[in-house]
Amino acid sequence: MRTAVVGAGSMGTIIGALLTRGGEDVLLVDVNEPHVKALNEKGARITGHMELTVPVKAITPDAMQGPYDLVIYLVKTTHDEQALPEILPHLGEESAVITLQNGVPEERVAAVVGRERTLGGAIGWGATLLEPGVSELTSEVEAMTYDIGELDGSVTERLQRVKALLDKAGKAEITTNLAGIRWTKLMANVSFSGLGAALNCTYGEILDNEKALIAATTIIVETIKTAQALGITMEPMQGVAPGVLIDIIRESEENALNVIRMVWGRHRDLVASMLQDLRKGLRCEVDTLNGYLSEKSAQAGVPTPVNDKVTEIIRGIQEGRYPLSFDNLEMIEVRPLREII
Template sequence: MNIAVYGCGSLGTIIGAYLSTTEHSVDLVDTYDAHINTLNKEGATVEGTTDFHVNVHALKPEEITKTYDLILLLTKQTYNSTVLPMIKNILKTDGVLLSLQNGVPEELIQQHIPKKNIIAGSVEFGATFKSPGVSALTTDFTAFKNYALQIGELNSEITLRLKTIKTILDSIGNTHLSDNLLGTKWSKLLINSAFSGLSAALNCTYGDVLKHPLAFKIAMIILDEGIKVGRANHIKFAHMANHPIDNFENHNAPEKLNSFMQPSKNLEASMLQDLRKQRQTEINNINGLIVEIGEKVKIPTPFNQKIVDIVTTASQTNQLPEFEKSLKSLLQNV
């Protein structure tokens, strides 16, 4: 099977590295010249909570000369308008595009790729891009291997092709099959809005949020806003690693939420990494999406809006947020 990992940043590098240990033909696709060159010359290195190295084959989009049976989409949603038409040209007519992007991008993807060719998923581990060819796994290694990915059909069926793709992805880590795809994507969106959003807005790791009482309180408020918005939008939330997300509504079960997030305590939001590199963030596709849908279903989302404001200002001014200053701004909403 011809497989492409399209978008090889922190997550894509790790996914591509482990897939490259299989019998399949795997290409890591990215636009970063130095990264592509290092991957081809020195291989992919995964450090952090593990130590793994493997030779890989990498190339730039314009260098692709074949079509693929399976494409794993890991680019940021901000690039979808240019990336998706390119993917359409390299995906076989009976091929599968597996969307592993943050948020809920499948509606936009269907404007370019036929619905029958799409499977959606959720990455359940965190990583940091360290340097060309090197990515650091920030999630506990055992947790990563036990629960690396979650995938599902758009119609919620557990199909033969879904099971086939799982056997391939299990080389990365245990891949769970979902019969509630939309609920899965929403549950992941809510965790990202609370912890990735705060990581970017406070310029800190998830662990910094978990151990700071006021920051953690704000995380629970952000999560509560998202739960209420999703419920009003008729979403049936999927469990995250056997944790019912809606159990955290109304700021309930803080100890369980803290425990649930501990394996990701070393994670730093990719949006924060984008701010440091002066790149466009996905804030409008994460916290901004909750604000947008909240307006439609008439659920107030002041804390999600404040996160959007802080990160947007940081992006526009090229100045990283300051923990205490951002925290004070958020606490004005309490």
């Protein structure tokens, strides 16, 4: 299967390297010319929870020559307007595009490349691009999971082929409830990733601060309640069903926080992609993550005050009104978890 990893940044570099090591015909595509140059000259180097260097083939988008059988689409949602039209000429009638972006991007991708070509999926791990050609795996290797699906929930031959491919870069599972998977991933994005961006910290620093942990858990509850109001059945995250967390909170707030520590503890070193962008002075994906939840919760009539505040803080950092600082936690008001369920 001729495959292009489009948006070969921190995660795309690792995926492309592992697929190449697995014998796949893979091309890494990225607009970052120094990164592309380093990949071609020195190979893709993975550090952190994995130490590996793999010779790879990399190009910038203008050098793409299709058609490609599969495009693994990992471009930041802030660049979709430019990137999606660029891949369209390189797709054949039987080509597929699987978006593994953050948020809920399938409809946006399908509008450009066609619903018949579009697959979706959620990645269960994180990475940080340290320098051109070098990406740090910030989650444990065992957490390198993918949940992938067709837009209509069917299980097709092409989906099985994509699963077999991604199994060479972790462990892929097929879902018949892509919307539920997406909202579970959104829950992770807006809680720990969103709060990490607002506070300039890793997941581990949130886990180690009681107020920050309660804030993250509150956003998790806000996401669950919004999904329920919208009629979306969220899927379990690493074996924990979101609805069960509400029941645990009713019984014991401390037990609920321990569950959160268990689920997110495997990602202590993770630096959210939004925070990576903010540290570089770039626009981040707040509008398609925390901002998206604020929009959907308002439509559903579900109050989400903590997520709304985190959204406002991230936008404030982006606009230069707030500093990148853990002290931003002082701006966030939290209540006992039992009062919000």
